[in-house]
Amino acid sequence: GAGVSQTPSNKVTEKGKYVELRCDPISGHTALYWYRQSLGQGPEFLIYFQGTGAADDSGLPNDRFFAVRPEGSVSTLKIQRTERGDSAVYLCASSPFAPNEQFFGPGTRLTVL
């Protein structure tokens, strides 16, 4: 497909479990962003990749959150020891190197019971 894809679309897990959320950006886009959006709020920045490296991870809330992009395309957001407060929609976006626009994926809705 031509757009950003995210899998799974929904993830329900139990408190304390480990989850992985995947993002497939638009082909050729070097920048990739992860956001977290809680109900009724704006997207909250988590981490930004330029190529394979994390250019800015200042938004990751704590060391339970980690993200990788080993080959500069697909990215995985990893959350260890999930907590109920991690429940949110996790959005991924990609953009060309000099972006005036971010292209968002449909999001993964994470529910921690």
Add this chain to the structure above:
Amino acid sequence: AQKITQTQPGMFVQEKEAVTLDCTYDTSDQSYGLFWYKQPSSGEMIFLIYQGSYDEQNATEGRYSLNFQKARKSANLVISASQLGDSAMYFCAMREGTAGDKVIFGPGTSLSVIP
């Protein structure tokens, strides 16, 4: 400190009328970019318009225009001839520094278009 402020949590507009959604921002950078996104109830984030800090002209995209007042650090979105399909959440966002830096979103404004 709040980087992006959207003071209108909810707005109503009559169909076919124009509406202005407010956004103020805070940055010490000289180079930055400002965005507006629309998020309907389906949840997708839709890019509407972009304004660079060095752009002298206000950005326009169809029925959307951005009223950029740099000295006031204001980047209001104007939607002309509102349509029922414009009902959605609207987010103002800012990219600080050089292209590719992180983008910070405001809390959003919920717009309802009344027939």
